[in-house]
Amino acid sequence: MISVSEALDHLFALARPLDVEEVPLREAGGRVLARPVAARRDQPPFAASAMDGYGVAEAAPGLKFTVIGEAAAGRAFHGQVGRGEAVRIFTGAPVPEGVKTVVIQEDVTRDGEVITITDRLGEGDNIRPYGNDFRAGLTLDAPRLLGAQDIALLAAMNIARVPVTRRPKVALISTGDELVMPGEDPGPDQIIASNTFGLYVLLQQLGAEPRLLPIARDNEASLRAIFGMVGDADLVVTIGGASVGDHDLVARVAEGMGLERAFHKVAMRPGKPLMSGRFGEAMMVGLPGNPVSAMVCGHVFLAPVIRAMLGLDAAAAPRETLRLAAPVGENGPREHYMRARVTPEGVSIFDRQDSALLSVLGAADALAVRPPRDPARAAGEEIEVIRL
Numbered sequence: 001m002i003s004v005s006e007a008l009d010h011l012f013a014l015a016r017p018l019d020v021e022e023v024p025l026r027e028a029g030g031r032v033l034a035r036p037v038a039a040r041r042d043q044p045p046f047a048a049s050a051m052d053g054y055g056v057a058e059a060a061p062g063l064k065f066t067v068i069g070e071a072a073a074g075r076a077f078h079g080q081v082g083r084g085e086a087v088r089i090f091t092g093a094p095v096p097e098g099v100k101t102v103v104i105q106e107d108v109t110r111d112g113e114v115i116t117i118t119d120r121l122g123e124g125d126n127i128r129p130y131g132n133d134f135r136a137g138l139t140l141d142a143p144r145l146l147g148a149q150d151i152a153l154l155a156a157m158n159i160a161r162v163p164v165t166r167r168p169k170v171a172l173i174s175t176g177d178e179l180v181m182p183g184e185d186p187g188p189d190q191i192i193a194s195n196t197f198g199l200y201v202l203l204q205q206l207g208a209e210p211r212l213l214p215i216a217r218d219n220e221a222s223l224r225a226i227f228g229m230v231g232d233a234d235l236v237v238t239i240g241g242a243s244v245g246d247h248d249l250v251a252r253v254a255e256g257m258g259l260e261r262a263f264h265k266v267a268m269r270p271g272k273p274l275m276s277g278r279f280g281e282a283m284m285v286g287l288p289g290n291p292v293s294a295m296v297c298g299h300v301f302l303a304p305v306i307r308a309m310l311g312l313d314a315a316a317a318p319r320e321t322l323r324l325a326a327p328v329g330e331n332g333p334r335e336h337y338m339r340a341r342v343t344p345e346g347v348s349i350f351d352r353q354d355s356a357l358l359s360v361l362g363a364a365d366a367l368a369v370r371p372p373r374d375p376a377r378a379a380g381e382e383i384e385v386i387r388l
């Protein structure tokens with residue numbers, strides 16, 4: 001069995017980078033910027049007032065001015081402002097020629113067209129200089145996962161269409177005679193396909209485009225038929241049928257259809273029967289069927305693979321080092337990803353870790369990672385966690 005980090009190395013080698021597409025700005029949130037983009041203008045494109053008030057050449061308590069016009073956002077005052085003159089000005093307005101400072105209206109008394117600066121004149125000129133935020137050519141570097149604030153910046157840069165990495169198309173195949181879809185009536189020996197839907201949402205959240213294929217039954221003909229439906233998927237993910245049982249046919253059938261397997265079985269818990277390889281034009285990852293095993297493999301393997309396909313760093317799921325809230329016993333020979341909660345007292349690992357228990361996963365907000373053969377640990381000792 002290979003280690004988790006060896007498995008990740010294999011997976012990164014199997015993943016192919018995707019091409020670039022242009023999308024409208026509003027659709028670029030959550031996508032990965034594929035090429036650097038440069039600002040197409042200076043911002044602000046003129047010196048702008050930062051406040052509502054009066055623009056003057058020089059301000060001091062007691063000085064009087066005659067108001068000769070008005071400058072508002074989107075409506076400049078085009079004349080020259082001389083000594084003894086003021087322009088009524090509003091936030092965002094271009095600062096007229098001759099104005100050196102904006103006195104906020106709270107620091108002024110007005111009588112008809114004449115204003116007088118009171119004796120509590122505030123500090124600063126209240127003017128945002130030309131190009132103060134950025135200049136044309138300012139570059140947003142790629143690759144970069146675009147958040148809401150990046151979209152605001154790109155808009156200000158006047159970028160209406162954004163080059164992003166195409167979303168990886170992922171075909172999700174559940175396998176098993178026992179599975180029915182949520183909402184259906186299960187027979188007495190059937191259960192509901194669950195991790196399929198968890199993985200679907202995880203993939204969506206990662207920026208992939210998942211597609212649910214019909215459930216493949218535990219026979220070669222059914223598996224072959226469903227594999228025949230993967231189309232132009234970049235990644236084929238199977239769930240279940242990965243182990244050694246008589247009905248675990250996934251690897252055999254996929255190999256019959258051209259899978260070049262890179263590995264099968266990883267020294268981890270849960271998730272041991274993981275496999276992967278190239279499957280025609282696609283990459284294939286076979287996940288174990290146990291609901292928690294599949295979800296843990298989603299976080300530990302699928303998430304880094306999707307990020308790599310999107311052009312982000314090929315890196316394992318980020319870990320943090322925190323302190324244990326309670327002692328934990330020694331670990332076995334496999335790297336153990338234990339459902340846990342991060343509390344103010346530290347990392348609290350759940351007692352029940354069976355890989356069928358989705359209720360325990362639902363209560364968890366982190367996976368505590370124990371190295372193989374990690375000795376028993378006391379409360380307060382450090383432990384690495386992956387946040388869920």
Ligand SMILES: Nc1nc2c(c(=O)[nH]1)N[C@H]1C(S)=C(S)[C@@H](COP(=O)(O)OP(=O)(O)OC[C@H]3O[C@@H](n4cnc5c(N)ncnc54)[C@H](O)[C@@H]3O)O[C@H]1N2
Nearest residue numbers: 174193194195196239240241242243248272288289290293
């Ligand atoms: N003799 C051995 N038996 C098993 C081993 C082993 O090494 N030797 N490994 C165990 C481990 S670890 C795991 S994990 C499981 C994984 O087995 P499979 O990948 O073949 O999964 P299945 O047998 O198809 O299903 C396991 C379990 O999960 C349920 N399941 C499957 N798909 C779904 C789904 N989409 N949604 C919800 N639940 C699902 C299925 O009904 C089974 O209960 O093998 C152990 N056995």
Ligand code: MOO
Nearest residue numbers: 270271272293355
């Ligand atoms: O390795 Mo299995 O995934 O423990 O349930």
